[in-house]
Amino acid sequence: MNGTEAIRTVMSLVDDAAVVHANGYICRESFQVGDREPNFYMIGSMGLASSIGLGVAMSRPGKKVIVLDGDGNLLMSMGNLAMIAAAAPANLLHVVIDNEVYESTGSQKTLSGSVRLEEIARASGYRCAGRASDIETLKRAFGEMLEAAGPAFLLVKVSPSFDPATGRVTHSPEEIKRRFMKAVAG
Amino acid sequence: MISSQKFIEQLQADGFGFFTGVPCSLLSGLFAVLENQSDVPYIPAVREDAGVGLCAGAYLGGKLPVLLMQNSGIGYCLNAFTSLNLIYKLPVLVIMSWRGYGGNDAPEHIVMGDINEKILETAGLPHAVLTADNERDVMRTALETIKGEELPFTLLIKKGTFDERH
Numbered sequence: 001m002n003g004t005e006a007i008r009t010v011m012s013l014v015d016d017a018a019v020v021h022a023n024g025y026i027c028r029e030s031f032q033v034g035d036r037e038p039n040f041y042m043i044g045s046m047g048l049a050s051s052i053g054l055g056v057a058m059s060r061p062g063k064k065v066i067v068l069d070g071d072g073n074l075l076m077s078m079g080n081l082a083m084i085a086a087a088a089p090a091n092l093l094h095v096v097i098d099n100e101v102y103e104s105t106g107s108q109k110t111l112s113g114s115v116r117l118e119e120i121a122r123a124s125g126y127r128c129a130g131r132a133s134d135i136e137t138l139k140r141a142f143g144e145m146l147e148a149a150g151p152a153f154l155l156v157k158v159s160p161s162f163d164p165a166t167g168r169v170t171h172s173p174e175e176i177k178r179r180f181m182k183a184v185a186g
Numbered sequence: 187m188i189s190s191q192k193f194i195e196q197l198q199a200d201g202f203g204f205f206t207g208v209p210c211s212l213l214s215g216l217f218a219v220l221e222n223q224s225d226v227p228y229i230p231a232v233r234e235d236a237g238v239g240l241c242a243g244a245y246l247g248g249k250l251p252v253l254l255m256q257n258s259g260i261g262y263c264l265n266a267f268t269s270l271n272l273i274y275k276l277p278v279l280v281i282m283s284w285r286g287y288g289g290n291d292a293p294e295h296i297v298m299g300d301i302n303e304k305i306l307e308t309a310g311l312p313h314a315v316l317t318a319d320n321e322r323d324v325m326r327t328a329l330e331t332i333k334g335e336e337l338p339f340t341l342l343i344k345k346g347t348f349d350e351r352h
């Protein structure tokens with residue numbers, strides 16, 4: 001399973017959930033796969049996707065919130081795992097697309113090849129945590145976690161697949177915000 | 187001196203409904219109110235930039251957020267302020283203690299105490315020093331900036347501004 005296939009699979013199953021996308025490859029790939037209003041594309045502020053997602057989940061407890069994170073983003077702010085576990089929002093599902101590299105800057109290695117990120121989430125206190133390395137497992141695990149009370153953590157091991165020709169998100173940051181706020185309100 | 191209790195109550199009356207932060211002794215009275223009052227949604231942040239992210243998310247979810255921190259946390263927040271809050275127009279009220287003001291503090295606070303105002307200025311982050319005397323005017327400006335322009339506003343807090351419980 002490569003990153004594009006994983007993002008395509010996840011985004012086909014999210015229904016009307018709010019999805020916070022980490023910067024870099026994840027934003028760009030997901031925008032390419034299918035733009036939707038309840039997508040928050042975090043184009044900068046690396047490391048903050050999970051804290052933004054937690055803020056959304058806490059302020060909209062009736063709304064399912066998914067963080068589509070990357071291994072580089074997660075490693076940059078591991079403390080956020082503790083913050084999410086302590087706040088324990090039942091409506092939060094944290095998905096990490098783990099390609100073991102900083103793909104959008106030239107595929108420099110991250111540390112996730114030697115650190116079991118899902119075990120850290122579990123030890124932090126997420127209600128459930130697991131990993132998926134093929135599409136069938138991803139579909140099953142994601143479907144189960146989407147239904148279960150969170151916070152849940154799903155590590156998705158993928159091979160790099162970034163095509164530099166993939167465009168950037170074309171909406172302005174203010175547009176991204178306005179659309180998202182409207183979609184998650186009410 | 188401003189009462190921490192009354193200040194938090196006023197913030198709630200002004201529409202603020204989400205509080206997070208990293209503690210400072212100068213703000214210990216405010217933190218005591220946040221920790222002890224169950225009707226105030228407060229979550230401790232692990233680091234200041236995580237607090238910025240939390241506040242951004244809370245605003246996206248429809249809450250007006252408040253972030254409390256010491257000026258030593260500015261560096262961690264600058265990328266978040268410049269590549270998130272300022273470009274998406276995500277407002278937050280930042281209550282920032284001014285350690286090292288006037289060069290009179292522990293050594294680790296002196297350098298930042300000398301430059302924190304210049305950093306906010308350079309980054310284009312609206313701010314004002316809050317005192318018991320200017321509270322009404324400064325808060326009016328802060329609310330206009332936050333609700334009207336959707337920009338962050340930073341209140342700089344010198345020692346003795348609030349009752350401290352430390």
